[in-house]
Ligand SMILES: Cc1cc2nc3c(=O)[nH]c(=O)nc-3n(C[C@H](O)[C@H](O)[C@H](O)COP(=O)(O)O)c2cc1C
């Protein structure tokens with residue numbers, strides 16, 4: 085799949101396809117989302133994160149290709165295809181998924197340390213989640229793990245994106261986190277009795293502010309250091325950095 | 333009885349098993365992490381639970397982390413992180429069993445053993461649990477006792493079984509009473525009735541031994557594939573993919589190893605035809621797998637046998653041994669140079685999703701049964717990353733017969749696009765539940781008259797993930813293009829409550845969702861809750877639109893076939909029985925709803941407060 089052929093000469097193997105009518109260029113092997121990112125088109129996402137393996141679980145990146153819905157973060161881009169993304173229909177599906185995640189956990193934004201930096205909250209804004217939600221609340225009641233001197237873990241807000249799992253396994257080489265259980269009882273747990281009984285360090289990539297999209301992984305004594313109003317998504321809608329590439 | 337009730341089990345004191353013994357078990361499986369299912373099964377059977385210390389020991393031996401081992405152990409229903417009874421009784425709580433006296437059977441077991449469902453007796457002797465369909469729907473109510481099966485339970489039979497167990501009788505002796513059976517086949521037959529009601533020309537009629545394999549070694553692998561393509565055979569596991577095409581994909585390209593896997597997970601409630609083939613035609617199945625191996629160039633095969641069918645394992649092992657001894661498996665099969673193929677059995681552990689081929693491969697690899705991201709497809713990168721053919725039991729059996737009798741013979745049976753015969757697993761309200769081998773193309777009316785179910789009010793075709801139809805649609809036909817089915821035909825008479833059936837099926841999907849993706853994990857819970865609201869008469873007319881809307885989001889965004897089909901019980905009954913839903917939402921004559929709903933009334937307040945009420949929300953605890 086390399087752009088360099090066997091004889092060592094450089095061949096242009098890039099191809100084009102369209103997203104919402106805009107023609108973009110892609111490298112062989114790229115996913116729809118990777119190609120879109122390069123072209124400055126933002127496709128909403130929660131479980132996918134730069135530098136981590138693709139998981140394809142939140143489904144917020146659902147797009148339509150040839151009438152079929154697929155997750156843009158895992159689906160390879162194909163020459164000549166037409167991808168639909170920002171249609172009212174797909175935005176509605178994405179909003180439903182984000183609402184599901186809100187209702188699966190306990191999200192009281194005004195009381196949450198992540199507010200303003202939270203990708204779930206930011207996604208709700210971006211997708212115009214303004215009407216009262218229609219789903220029932222599932223209200224989990226999971227123990228807060230505050231055993232570690234520098235880190236706390238509150239999985240009541242967890243959206244099961246698995247970013248912490250992949251970051252710890254693949255970047256930190258530690259495997260601090262993992263999924264346990266099945267179905268609605270599936271949740272993130274740590275590799276030990278509790279966090280204090282793991283080799284978690286506050287300097288781990290998995291623990292850094294960029295990995296957990298919501299407010300589950302909390303670095304102690306750091307809370308509210310950046311005041312609300314000056315936080316990540318107070319500056320612009322989620323995805324704005326990618327979209328600004330297109331204007332550059 | 334509540335759906336999927338399970339009370340907190342009483343804690344039973346148990347010391348973790350000695351580490352040395354756990355390490356020994358791991359060593360038996362070469363400390364191979366891909367054999368995690370076998371390791372955990374052995375531990376569970378021997379010690380009745382997987383203790384935290386045990387997970388650490390397994391992790392150490394297999395070079396995994398404890399959380400990875402826990403991820404597997406906590407995924408499957410048949411593994412337990414708490415001590416289970418030495419005898420664990422798992423009662424099928426499918427809707428068929430409920431309609432055929434399950435309540436009385438439950439009450440009797442609870443009384444006789446002195447524990448409630450979901451509990452383990454204090455002395456660690458017994459556990460009582462519910463489990464979804466165990467593939468005995470034509471002889472419901474049914475139960476597993478450890479690794480054996482008992483069927484046609486009544487209150488009296490339950491009492492006798494419980495008493496015998498308490499008197500120290502082994503489950504085996506209870507399931508197979510009297511003199512010891514002379515063969516594994518006889519043992520299986522005495523435990524479970526095959527109930528073959530109609531034998532067709534392909535599978536259940538007389539079948540010459542190894543005629544298909546003999547043919548297969550006389551032609552080239554490419555010719556085998558062409559024959560399969562020409563026969564029109566499509567997969568019998570539900571999705572109906574063209575078998576020849578699948579084999580052609582798997583045979584193409586370079587690969588160091590290739591695999592042939594038989595999907596004997598048969599988890600779709602109401603389906604039990606693979607159980608009958610495994611019992612009555614095991615040689616034909618393995619012959620078909622061997623043919624596939626020759627066609628695609630695979631040397632290794634796996635039969636993924638659902639945990640519920642563990643009682644069939646000795647029979648299958650015996651058949652594998654016989655075939656090895658006869659030169660029909662192993663090296664130089666039938667004397668053909670370079671034709672080597674052998675098979676191992678991989679036992680599942682109670683997870684419907686493992687029937688999905690990616691999840692099945694994950695499970696064979698020792699992982700939680702989560703579907704894999706597609707592409708790549710299993711024929712490109714499957715088991716351990718190698719090209720893999722996954723086919724249903726029935727598909728392999730057909731394949732062996734097609735080679736013997738020729739593509740045209742098979743193609744000429746059935747209907748355009750749906751060639752050959754199909755096994756139907758018929759259960760529910762009819763005179764003759766059991767297995768029927770019929771050519772594709774019969775109407776539901778015709779099938780009902782064959783099985784003695786003409787007064788059916790509703791028929792569930794294909795199980796919960798299939799289609800529920802009413803009498804006005806009984807002229808529809810059993811073909812891939814009209815009513816596709818992996819084989820389940822569940823018949824309901826006019827006394828059955830459709831919404832109760834739908835609610836049960838939704839609870840089934842909630843229980844069986846792997847939890848990987850948002851819409852299926854969360855959306856199905858909402859769907860189940862919404863149906864419960866209808867059943868209680870608390871639904872508003874707008875809730876019908878809500879059901880449709882939520883269903884379509886789940887279907888459009890789910891990652892695998894489980895989520896994509898899980899709203900079918902709701903959608904197909906909305907279509908076939910719209911009145912059932914609208915009556916449940918109808919306001920009374922004076923315009924005031926006779927079911928004032930305090931829940932709905934406080935909903936607004938609840939939303940503002942972003943929390944629920946301790947007083948009015950009875951389910952406020954988790
Ligand atoms: C949730 C789910 C459960 C499934 N269960 C089974 C099963 O128990 N047996 C089976 O053969 N196929 C099952 N399938 C279909 C398989 O994914 C796959 O299509 C099949 O094994 C291919 O074999 P075939 O082409 O011979 O039918 C299931 C699919 C899904 C989505």
Ligand code: SF4
Nearest residue numbers: 191192193196202299
């Ligand atoms: S995690 Fe995000 S969505 Fe949840 S409460 Fe915190 S800020 Fe709100």
Ligand code: SF4
Nearest residue numbers: 242243245246248296
């Ligand atoms: S803890 Fe955070 S990063 Fe980890 S799965 Fe949950 S939401 Fe994702």
Ligand code: SF4
Nearest residue numbers: 846848849852892895
């Ligand atoms: S649809 Fe998603 S959650 Fe449901 S079984 Fe498939 S992968 Fe798992």
Ligand code: FES
Nearest residue numbers: 129140143145157
């Ligand atoms: S971002 Fe693609 S599924 Fe989550």
Ligand code: FES
Nearest residue numbers: 424465466468469
């Ligand atoms: S065994 Fe109970 S319905 Fe299948």
